[in-house]
Amino acid sequence: MRASSRTRSPDTRGTGIPGLLWVPAGIALAFLVLPLVALVAQVPWGQIGQVVEGNGVVQSLALSLGAGLAATVLSVVFGVPLAWVLARSVEWNPVLRRLLRAFVTVPLVLPPVVGGIALVLLLGRTGLVGTFLRLWFGIQIPFTTPAVIISETFVAMPFLVLSVEGALRGADRRLEDAAETLGASRWMIFRRITLPLIAPGVAAGAVLSFARALGEFGATITFAGDFPGVTRTMPIAAYIALESDPGSAYVIALILLVVAVGVLFALRDRWVGGLTS
Amino acid sequence: MSGLAASIEVERATFRLSLSLDVPAGTVTAVAGPNGSGKTTTLRALAGLVRPTSGRIQLGDRVLDDYDVHVAARNRGIGVVFQDYLLFPHLSAVENIAFGPIAHGIPRATALASAHDWLDRFDLAEFAATRPRLLSGGQAQRVALARALILEPPLLVLDEPLAALDASTRGSVRARLKDELGAYGGSTILVTHDPVDALALADRLIVLDHGEVVQRGVPSEVAAAPANDYVAGLFER
Numbered sequence: 001m002r003a004s005s006r007t008r009s010p011d012t013r014g015t016g017i018p019g020l021l022w023v024p025a026g027i028a029l030a031f032l033v034l035p036l037v038a039l040v041a042q043v044p045w046g047q048i049g050q051v052v053e054g055n056g057v058v059q060s061l062a063l064s065l066g067a068g069l070a071a072t073v074l075s076v077v078f079g080v081p082l083a084w085v086l087a088r089s090v091e092w093n094p095v096l097r098r099l100l101r102a103f104v105t106v107p108l109v110l111p112p113v114v115g116g117i118a119l120v121l122l123l124g125r126t127g128l129v130g131t132f133l134r135l136w137f138g139i140q141i142p143f144t145t146p147a148v149i150i151s152e153t154f155v156a157m158p159f160l161v162l163s164v165e166g167a168l169r170g171a172d173r174r175l176e177d178a179a180e181t182l183g184a185s186r187w188m189i190f191r192r193i194t195l196p197l198i199a200p201g202v203a204a205g206a207v208l209s210f211a212r213a214l215g216e217f218g219a220t221i222t223f224a225g226d227f228p229g230v231t232r233t234m235p236i237a238a239y240i241a242l243e244s245d246p247g248s249a250y251v252i253a254l255i256l257l258v259v260a261v262g263v264l265f266a267l268r269d270r271w272v273g274g275l276t277s
Numbered sequence: 278m279s280g281l282a283a284s285i286e287v288e289r290a291t292f293r294l295s296l297s298l299d300v301p302a303g304t305v306t307a308v309a310g311p312n313g314s315g316k317t318t319t320l321r322a323l324a325g326l327v328r329p330t331s332g333r334i335q336l337g338d339r340v341l342d343d344y345d346v347h348v349a350a351r352n353r354g355i356g357v358v359f360q361d362y363l364l365f366p367h368l369s370a371v372e373n374i375a376f377g378p379i380a381h382g383i384p385r386a387t388a389l390a391s392a393h394d395w396l397d398r399f400d401l402a403e404f405a406a407t408r409p410r411l412l413s414g415g416q417a418q419r420v421a422l423a424r425a426l427i428l429e430p431p432l433l434v435l436d437e438p439l440a441a442l443d444a445s446t447r448g449s450v451r452a453r454l455k456d457e458l459g460a461y462g463g464s465t466i467l468v469t470h471d472p473v474d475a476l477a478l479a480d481r482l483i484v485l486d487h488g489e490v491v492q493r494g495v496p497s498e499v500a501a502a503p504a505n506d507y508v509a510g511l512f513e514r
Binding site (some may be wrong): 055172174175177178179180181182183184185188192193196 | 324325326349350351352353354355356357359361363365366367376378380381423425428
C-alpha cells in the first residue's frame with residue numbers, strides 16, 4: 001500500500017479539496033464571470049459601428065483616454081517622488097511614515113463620491129482654495145476637463161505610489177552606496193541606478209493607475225458633472241445611455257471591458273501570477 | 278608620504294570600533310575577524326559611507342576625515358569592491374566599468390573606450406555587452422575590480438572578494454586577484470573572514486574582534502604565533 005501511494009503521480013493524488021467546497025467555489029466563480037458573459041451576449045453586435053459613430057461615443061472615448069492618460073502622467077510625475085519619500089522616511093521617523101502611508105491609502109478605501117465632495121469643498125467655487133483661484137486668477141475648476149483629470153488623479157495616484165514604494169523597498173540600497181563611491185551625485189544615482197531598478201514597479205503602477213482612472217465615475221460626476229465633450233467620460237456616458245439608449249450603453253460597457261482585459265494582459269506577470277512587491 | 282594612515286573610532290549604542298591602520302602604497306593589509314567584529318564598519322568608514330565618531334583618515338597628503346573634516350563618499354576617490362560585487366544589474370559589463378568615469382563628467386564615448394581597455398586587460402573583452410547576472414563569479418569579481426580601478430584610486434578596499442565563489446574556482450580566482458593586486462600601485466585593504474585569503478594575498482594582517490584589534494603582524498607570523506585562542510582558531514583548518 002505504501003509503495004503504491006509513493007509511486008502515484010501528482011495528478012492522481014487528488015487535490016485535497018473537500019468535496020463540499022466545490023459548491024461555493026463554483027458559485028463564486030459563476031458570480032464573477034456570468035455578468036460579463038451576459039454583457040457580451042447582450043451587446044448588439046450588429047450595431048456596434050452605428051453606436052460608436054453616433055451618440056458621442058467617440059467623443060467620450062477620446063475624453064476618457066485623454067483624461068486617463070493625463071491622470072496617469074500626473075500620478076507618475078508626482079507619485080514616484082512621493083513613493084520615494086515614503087520608502088525612505090522609515091529611516092528618519094517610523095511614525096511619520098505610518099502617517100504618510102495612511103494619507104496615501106485613504107483614497108483607495110474612500111467611496112469615490114466622498115472624494116468628489118472633498119474636491120468640491122477644496123477647489124469648488126466657494127472652496128478652501130477654489131475661492132481664491134476664482135477671485136485672484138478668475139480660474140474655475142469644477143465642471144471642466146481639468147476637473148475630470150483631477151478627480152481621476154485623486155483616485156489613481158495611490159495605486160502608483162504603493163506599487164513604486166514596494167519596488168523601492170525591494171531594491172538593493174547597497175547599489176546606491178556602490179554608485180556613490182564611484183562619484184555619482186544623488187541625482188545621478190536616482191536617475192541612473194534607482195529609477196531603472198524600479199522601472200517595472202513604475203510601469204505596473206502606471207498601468208493600474210490608468211485602469212483606475214479610466215473607470216472613475218463617482219468622484220468625476222460629483223466634481224466635474226456630466227457635460228458631453230467636456231466631462232462626459234465613458235463610464236458616465238454608459239450610465240446616462242442606459243436610460244435612453246441601452247444598446248449604446250452595452251457597447252460602451254463592452255469597450256471598457258476590453259480595455260480592462262487589455263490592462264490585465266499587460267500586467268499578467270505581476271498581477272495574475274501573484275502580486276509581487 | 279603616500280599610502281593610508283587612519284585611526285578610526287565609531288561608536289554605536291551597542292558597539293564600538295577602535296582601529297588604527299597604516300597601509301603604505303603598493304602593499305595589501307588584510308582585516309580579518311568574525312561577523313560583528315567591525316570589518317564592515319571599517320570598510321564603510323574608509324569609503325565615507327559612515328562618518329567616524331572620532332579619529333582621522335589620511336590618504337597621501339589628503340585628509341578625508343578629521344574632527345572638522347568629512348569628505349563625502351562620492352568625492353573621496355576610493356575604490357571599493359563590495360561583497361557580492363554589487364554590479365548594476367541593468368547595465369552591461371562595460372557600462373558598469375564606465376559608470377565611474379561618466380559620473381566624473383568624462384564624455385561617454387571616452388569612458389566606454391577606456392572601460393573596453395580594462396575588459397581587454399582582464400580577459401573579459403567578449404563579455405562587454407553581457408549583463409552581470411550572466412557572468413560567472415570570477416568574471417563578476419573582475420568587472421567589479423575594473424569598475425573600481427578605472428578611477429585610479431590611491432586606496433582600494435575589497436570586501437570579502439572571494440566569499441561569493443564556490444570552492445572549485447576560488448583558488449584560481451585568488452591567484453588571479455593576487456596578480457592584479459600586484460600590478461596595482463596603491464594601498465589595498467582586504468576585508469575577509471578567511472585567513473587563507475590573508476595568507477595568500479596580504480602583506481600585513483589585522484585581526485579584529487568586538488571592534489578591537491586582537492593581533493597584527495605579517496600573516497604567516499600571526500598564524501605561527503596566534504595571540505589568543507580565537508586567532509589560533511582562525512588558522513585551524
